[in-house]
Amino acid sequence: MKRLTGSLAALATAATVFGATLPAEAAQAPKEKSLVSVLTADNNKFDKNSKDFDILTEAALAVVGAKPDSPVGLLADGSVRLTAFAPTDQAFRHLAKDLTGKTVRSEKKIFSTLVDLAGVDTIEQVLLYHVVAGKTLTSNKVLKAKGATLTTAQGGTLKVKITKKKGSPVITLKDQDRNDKDAKVILTAIDLNKGNKQVAHGIDQVLRPIDL
Template sequence: MSTTTRSIAVLATTTLLAAGGLIGATTSADAAPAPHRGNTSLADVLAADGHDYDDNWKDFDILDAAVTTVLTAKPDSPVAVLADGSVRLTAFAPTDRAFQRLAKALTGSTPATEEDTFNAIAGAAGVDTVETVLLYHVVPGKTLGSAKVLKADGAKLTTAQGGKVTVQVKKKQVTLVDKDPDLRNPRVIAVDINKGNPQIAHAIDRVLLPVDL
């Protein structure tokens, strides 16, 4: 597994299987024992079980690989904020399947494995673009749990990349509107990952895009 890997997978699996709606689905708090409360960073959660790919498209191995690749190439990248658990932020975390959908949009073909998916995206985009896309998934300075997100209908969230993401809530299902008008907008499919800590994440089924592809 990967970045938001085993820990996130355990916290989110039940929620992902019940992805009919944000509140209709089981939250991570219901899906697993209460998470550790303190200053656990999302990077720690992501790297809890190493950095390996697997065959589970519902977890976050590709996200982990993207974060690791950026920080290896650019140690001073703002992406490093994910490793400082004392800094408040909210991240919208694309699943491996979300990245596979992006790879198909970029290349016209669907990669067979998670590793092929990451290589296709990194090859087509480059490290700087991967960094930009990652930062577009982070809302700095705010710990937005599921209850707050549900109340944010119409809000424009400013991301660490500098662009904005618009929250749309309909029948308790949260959709995030990005800058690409053609590809389908991501939906929140698992909530409150790393709850009880300043850094919290919500899983999404597509990758947020800061530009029009």
């Protein structure tokens, strides 16, 4: 546990200059929908649906609330081109268990546990590690990215691994933690917000920008 919390503290100090990774964009086109508008479409309330993104959106709102100038806020600016890999509520449940050794059922409790353990600065860095700035990577593009290394808004990298299982593609994202279970893209939750500059793909694990 000391190693985990120490690593989280170290991550909190590793802030990156996110603004430099984003291209300058023109004024927001009125028809461009942001990811926030999509992810909060279900009123963004903690519930018992482990397949949606309530904890993710609450985490993003908490970061922007505490740090109004955080680049996480660009998820609400549909004019900025980006791709997000979005952990489901169940993915955050896995993370909470990994960090505490306990299974936490309540989404609200999972959220508060992670905030207490990591703090807003660390959560900000973790969220940015899920974002690829400047690119709209639809599922077709991701499937063609076998073996590619993606640079995230946090400054770290992800490696894309593509395999097949029973004829269906399996998209795995290899993060910086060599010991955890690698995240897989959920094929029933891909291309969220397709047709806009910002798209997201659901994943079943929270990506880790450092080796915990």
